[in-house]
Amino acid sequence: MEKTALRGEDAADRLAVVDEVASKYAGTKGALIPILQNVQSRIGYLPTEVMERIGEKAGVPAAQVFGVASFYSQFRLEPVGRYVVKVCHGTACHVQGAGAITEAVCSELGVEDGETTADGKFTVESVACIGCCSLAPVIMIEENSFGRLTPDEARRIVREYGD
Numbered sequence: 001m002e003k004t005a006l007r008g009e010d011a012a013d014r015l016a017v018v019d020e021v022a023s024k025y026a027g028t029k030g031a032l033i034p035i036l037q038n039v040q041s042r043i044g045y046l047p048t049e050v051m052e053r054i055g056e057k058a059g060v061p062a063a064q065v066f067g068v069a070s071f072y073s074q075f076r077l078e079p080v081g082r083y084v085v086k087v088c089h090g091t092a093c094h095v096q097g098a099g100a101i102t103e104a105v106c107s108e109l110g111v112e113d114g115e116t117t118a119d120g121k122f123t124v125e126s127v128a129c130i131g132c133c134s135l136a137p138v139i140m141i142e143e144n145s146f147g148r149l150t151p152d153e154a155r156r157i158v159r160e161y162g163d
């Protein structure tokens with residue numbers, strides 16, 4: 001997620017993003033998932049009013065939009081933190097102790113996997129292979145990856161990140 005591309009500070013802004021994205025898919029059949037993906041990449045998640053607007057624009061009942069967004073795990077219905085800490089749980093990272101890395105990051109931040117800190121700064125997320133297996137175990141925050149981690153190093157990285 002590129003923080004500079006994120007919009008959606010307020011509801012009007014979020015709806016403007018939907019209108020802009022939907023206009024690119026006007027007249028395209030089966031565009032619901034790409035629209036959801038595109039909107040989420042712009043505003044970080046899919047709040048209710050955004051899904052309703054997507055339904056209007058795509059000519060799909062709102063219930064169907066909610067159904068699709070809740071079925072696929074790639075879609076978020078809740079806001080994410082300023083920084084998403086992606087902890088790789090692909091095979092190489094799993095073998096190299098990804099479980100202990102998630103545990104360390106979560107305990108440092110005081111959240112469970114998948115949750116966001118109360119101050120909205122971090123969301124922790126387990127992900128599939130992020131493509132740098134030789135550095136396992138790996139975490140990624142924004143575009144930065146950190147490899148060959150120990151649990152203590154992972155704690156330090158999140159403690160210091162964004163300071």
Ligand code: FES
Binds near residue numbers: 090092094134136138
């Ligand atoms: S398995 Fe973690 S980077 Fe590939």
